[in-house]
Amino acid sequence: MNLHTVLVKIEEEKISSEKAKTFIASEKNGAESIFIGRVRNENSGKKVTAVTYDAHDQAVIKSFQSICNEAKNKFDKNAKIFLEHAKGYAPVGEISILIAVGSGHRDEAFKICRYILEEVKHQSPIWKKEHYADGKEEWLPGHSLRPKKKI
Amino acid sequence: MEIQLKLYGSSKILSDKDTLNIQLPNNSNIEKVRDILTKIISEKHLKSNLENLPKTAAFFSERDEVVNDNYKLKDKEFISIIPPIGGG
Numbered sequence: 577m578n579l580h581t582v583l584v585k586i587e588e589e590k591i592s593s594e595k596a597k598t599f600i601a602s603e604k605n606g607a608e609s610i611f612i613g614r615v616r617n618e619n620s621g622k623k624v625t626a627v628t629y630d631a632h633d634q635a636v637i638k639s640f641q642s643i644c645n646e647a648k649n650k651f652d653k654n655a656k657i658f659l660e661h662a663k664g665y666a667p668v669g670e671i672s673i674l675i676a677v678g679s680g681h682r683d684e685a686f687k688i689c690r691y692i693l694e695e696v697k698h699q700s701p702i703w704k705k706e707h708y709a710d711g712k713e714e715w716l717p718g719h720s721l722r723p724k725k726k727i
Numbered sequence: 728m729e730i731q732l733k734l735y736g737s738s739k740i741l742s743d744k745d746t747l748n749i750q751l752p753n754n755s756n757i758e759k760v761r762d763i764l765t766k767i768i769s770e771k772h773l774k775s776n777l778e779n780l781p782k783t784a785a786f787f788s789e790r791d792e793v794v795n796d797n798y799k800l801k802d803k804e805f806i807s808i809i810p811p812i813g814g815g
Contacts, residue, residue: 613815629814630736632807635791636814661814673815693815701787702814703736715737715776718813721785723795 578648578656581640583631586662591671596658600678604654609685611693613673615666623709626667632701636661639700647691652684659692661702728753728802730760736810738784740776741767751800757786758796760806785809 644657656678679685704716732747761781787807
């Protein structure tokens with residue numbers, strides 16, 4: 577099994593880099609690339625205390641699998657990929673996304689990691705609501721999935 | 728006819744529940760849902776938060792696939808509204 581894609585209910589379970597490292601470990605791989613995204617304490621000058629992630633679960637998992645398979649086909653068919661994303665209320669410092677890639681060489685490992693991150697942002701139905709220190713909250717703008725009209 | 732709209736992301740402001748029941752004329756399509764949403768947003772005084780939602784949202788069928796504006800809806804159909812996304 578070379579692929580692990582999960583949406584983690586962050587109030588019940590943590591995203592673990594140790595689990596990711598164990599998953600991608602292989603004697604066949606000369607490179608491991610790990611990207612960790614965390615909830616940060618500031619956005620556009622506002623003090624952020626937490627982010628709530630909402631997700632269309634089934635569509636997210638479908639998109640994760642499709643993105644990872646695209647990445648493997650594009651860069652390294654034998655790559656091992658671990659992808660987890662948070663769902664629910666995540667305070668500042670919490671891991672929101674973890675992508676770990678084990679590949680034969682560093683170039684492919686870096687490229688797959690970057691490719692997955694950018695595609696998740698553009699394909700996976702996940703939404704962020706920021707919670708601010710002043711008690712306000714706001715859904716963040718994003719990328720529209722509305723099909724383009726044919727001309 | 729009536730459809731059930733499952734709410735995600737910013738569209739959750741439209742209701743205290745996870746879904747919104749929407750009354751539509753028979754044989755309506757997604758384009759009609761966009762029109763009705765514009766009215767609902769205006770009636771609920773949510774323009775400052777959701778003014779762009781009717782034109783920027785996508786819609787998923789029960790099979791979790793994006794549907795076009797000319798997709799014909801059936802009575803009691805369950806669809807999801809997909810506001811602009813931004814995970815990571």
